[in-house]
Ligand SMILES: Nc1ncnc2c1ncn2[C@@H]1O[C@H](COP(=O)(O)OP(=O)(O)O)[C@@H](O)[C@H]1O
């Protein structure tokens with residue numbers, strides 16, 4: 001349902017993305033992986049038109065986003081950037097901001113209810129009256145996820161959503177993401193560095209190397225060879241029951 005086709009992008013003379021293509025289905029969680037500087041964040045922002053790709057197209061539910069209005073894109077795609085600055089508003093208000101693409105004259109009961117439902121789902125009830133600038137990095141990441149979810153998007157772009165989280169919260173966060181993707185038929189593209197987390201929670205993994213798509217494969221198809229080629233490190237993939245995990249280093 002999202003088709004990323006032949007995206008190229010340069011910062012000035014510096015080519016960062018070259019002919020990047022992949023697609024993702026309804027309710028699917030696709031991890032975007034690759035070394036620092038590979039172009040993951042740039043790709044994410046080309047997909048939601050924060051940046052305008054030099055060439056290529058992004059098709060969602062059969063429609064090209066190239067000619068869409070900003071407001072229409074905002075209803076289709078939610079984006080959680082890598083870093084967000086804390087501002088002095090309450091958690092509840094911050095989540096409510098996710099409803100902006102739907103609000104015409106002022107917020108209504110529907111907007112409030114959408115927020116309450118997501119707050120309950122993610123377990124943010126005890127934080128909702130706190131101020132954003134009084135949260136830990138991990139709490140903030142959960143609030144940003146909640147804001148993306150109340151947007152009721154078709155596609156959710158998450159740039160390193162677990163970077164500030166302890167192991168327990170990483171798993172909790174990714175489990176919520178995966179379950180919400182399935183329940184709400186949202187396609188999730190998540191930039192992740194933790195290969196084991198990706199193998200656990202993503203349906204497929206898209207590897208970027210030096211601005212080019214290296215491969216897009218099901219999590220069961222990821223092997224040591226791919227990881228060695230993409231990251232330039234020694235790695236092996238092992239299976240334990242129906243789980244797979246990566247061991248890095250020889
Ligand atoms: N605003 C910018 N202007 C110029 N170069 C940039 C800018 N943002 C990122 N880059 C460069 O583009 C490349 C890809 O960056 P980025 O997409 O952030 O990679 P990743 O998210 O995979 O770490 C890097 O070499 C980075 O230095």
Ligand SMILES: [Mg+2]
Nearest residue numbers: 040041042082
């Ligand atoms: Mg990045």
